[in-house]
Amino acid sequence: MMIKDFNIREKFAHISEYWTPKVVAELNGQYVKLAKLKGEFVWHDHENEDELFQVIEGTLFMDFRDGSTKTIKRGEVLVVPKGVEHKPWTKEEVWVMLFEPKVTKHTGDVQYEKTVTNLEWI
Amino acid sequence: MMIKDFNIREKFAHISEYWTPKVVAELNGQYVKLAKLKGEFVWHDHENEDELFQVIEGTLFMDFRDGSTKTIKRGEVLVVPKGVEHKPWTKEEVWVMLFEPKVTKHTGDVQYEKTVTNLEWI
Numbered sequence: 001m002m003i004k005d006f007n008i009r010e011k012f013a014h015i016s017e018y019w020t021p022k023v024v025a026e027l028n029g030q031y032v033k034l035a036k037l038k039g040e041f042v043w044h045d046h047e048n049e050d051e052l053f054q055v056i057e058g059t060l061f062m063d064f065r066d067g068s069t070k071t072i073k074r075g076e077v078l079v080v081p082k083g084v085e086h087k088p089w090t091k092e093e094v095w096v097m098l099f100e101p102k103v104t105k106h107t108g109d110v111q112y113e114k115t116v117t118n119l120e121w122i
Numbered sequence: 123m124m125i126k127d128f129n130i131r132e133k134f135a136h137i138s139e140y141w142t143p144k145v146v147a148e149l150n151g152q153y154v155k156l157a158k159l160k161g162e163f164v165w166h167d168h169e170n171e172d173e174l175f176q177v178i179e180g181t182l183f184m185d186f187r188d189g190s191t192k193t194i195k196r197g198e199v200l201v202v203p204k205g206v207e208h209k210p211w212t213k214e215e216v217w218v219m220l221f222e223p224k225v226t227k228h229t230g231d232v233q234y235e236k237t238v239t240n241l242e243w244i
Contacts (some may be wrong), residue, residue, distance in 0.1 A: 001203035003171065004187070008176075010199050025201045027172035028223050030152060032199070040150070050149035052125065054130075064125070075130050079147045081123035098220060101150050 001026075008056055012036065012095050014122040021098055021106050022122040033098040034122070037104075040089040046082055046109035051100045054080045058094030063087040123148075130178055134158065134217050136244040143220055144244040145230050155220040156244070157228075162211040163218035168204055173222045175200045180216035185209040 003027055011024055011034055019041055038049035038053065044120060052061060060072040067084045072078045080086050098106075107115045133146055133156055141163060143155035159182065174196060175182060182194040187207045194200045197231055200209050220228075229237045 003192070003200070003206060005192055005194060005198060005200040007195075008199060025174065025199050027174055027203075027221070028152065030150065030221075032174070032221075033132065048132060052147065052149055052154070070125065070127055072127060073129075076127060077147065078125070078127040079128060079149050080125060081149075099149070099152075099154075120173060 006036070008097060010030075010094075011122055012056070016036075017068060019091075021119070023119050024101065024122060029102055031104075033100050033119075034101070035096050036092050037060070037088060037094045037096060038092065041087060042107055043085055043087045046080075046108045047084040047103045048082055050082050050105045051080045051104065053080070053096065054097040054098055054099075055086075056089060056095040058092055059097060059120060060094050061089050061091075063089065082089055124210060130156070130219060133244055140215075141228075143241070144223065145241050148224065152221060152226050153226075153241070155222070155241075156220050159210060159212050159216045159218060160214065162191060163209060164229055165207055165209045167207040168202075168222075168226055168230045170204055171223045171226045172204050173202045174221040175202070175210075175228065175238075176221075178217040178219055180212060180214055181219060182216050183197070183211050183213075185211065221237055 018038045021035040025032040054077045055072045061068045140160045143157040147154040175201045177194050184192045
């Protein structure tokens, strides 16, 4: 493995699609991913993996099955524990940095038209 | 484990000492830590753990044994692979977010006056 450094915002220039996480780094069996989000995603959970969202730009809303919604703004972090169903959505374009195990699928156990199976590095 | 959310900058208000990482979240056997850095730290490596530094404020310099120095500014990320000796230093106060396995000691295998053994949550 090599020493790696990058500017988070500059990396987003390489992302054109929404809901399509791209890998920017790996460490300790985890991936750091960047994604642009807009609109609604699917309800899903990750049976064995916790997931961290850091909002780089915009405001991310996260619905939970108890009816609550977390509002995560730029500079804020949300950790969703394994097994907790969640549904991300946004009103505008949102940039997030994700931290999760390499095995994590972004739609969890739900196969969906938006499920990306071949992760691309940027 | 609970759903957790926080504002990164607000958390730094709880840190008064330099070179003393505080834990803000855990996921998948990893800790997310925040630290204020100023001046020079000790040369060290982590035999089995990769380490991620995200600069939240200021400019972090990282020396390596080949004589090179990485300059990591606000909004930039550096990943130091396991086994790579590194020495962080700053000219001014720097705020960093760290991502590393729970077992990682911040001074690696070097026991040092700055080594913190009891990690505090904030």
